Amino acid sequence: MSESETNESETGAGVTGAGRFGTGDGGTLRLRPPAHRVNRTAVTWWRSRILLTGGAVVAVLVVLALVLPGGARFWLLAPAAGFAVVTVVAAVGMPLWWYRVHRWEVTGDAVYTRTGALWQEWRVAPMSRIQTVDSERGPLEQVFGLATVTVTTASAKGALTIPGLDRDLAADLVHELTETTQATPGDAT
Template sequence: MGDSESGDADAGRGGTGTAHDRSQHRTEPGRGDGRDDTGVLRLRPPAHRVHRKAVAWWRTRILLVAAAAVAVLVVPAALLPDAARFWVLVPAAVLAVAGVAAAVGMPMWWYRVHRWEVTGDAVYTRTGALWQEWRVAPMSRIQTVDSERGPLEQVFGLATVTVTTASAKGALTIPGLDRDLAADLVHELTETTQATPGDAT
């Protein structure tokens, strides 16, 4: 399904729940640990969705970007002659309509695509939109785990967890998590990786 490099596997291009229920970000019974018959970690659909509030977060972000782009056109248009103003306001209107359409549709699609899961052996993620990226990072290859919250994420009570690995493919990100769940996940992954022998260099 894709390339495998430095312990991370990638393919394509591209849960909600209570914050302190640690069992919700572990593999459910019967799913297996993601290894094939030879014991090699393989790509598979992660189990958990991001938090439902991520839809509103993404939607607000799109609308703010669209509003800024429209304002760049509309504000100077007030200083133009009437004949020239029309040719500025038309693309502004197109941008506004496109922004609203994207804000309505894209976040729901992202919510369906973005998934994540943590097992005792690895972190699984699926992100993207038209071009999706599937990744699995073995615990032995994880270097650092961080949580960050931008201004909008703080408004919606969300956070993004970034897992840095010993791979040229770069870090794995899990956006749109409940902030308390993200804090728990960072703590758990840090403890697990510290206790896991490996060569995360």
């Protein structure tokens, strides 16, 4: 993928048809790779989440090793060291993989997502099945200027989530999806 294609995929720019976010192909719904990547800053956000979670576990083990009698120290520090190594390896590799896999796209007909790590999930939600569209920004997402868009559908599988979007892009996406679903005939059940 060229640099210009990557930038267009991240920003949603350069797209024609059904608004800023879709291809507007107007054709039938089909399972295909969604066009847009999440924001590149999501890699740092995911990395920070892994390091904070893993660091908290390591810190608890180290504190317990310092507080408890000497015989227990090895049995707490060895797992702490192992967990620290696994955390660092995961923080380096997993966010890069997630960035390659996580994709999204909105057309005039549907919302497409692809998520996952080892088990990838591709989902297509027709506009007529969308019930609500929400945007969420956790504390770390706020620090990095990101947001997660959740599209709730009339499906037993549950909502579609698009994590790692630029907060302004997420707000625009929520607005456009809300307008599109209001104009789409159907009862979303």
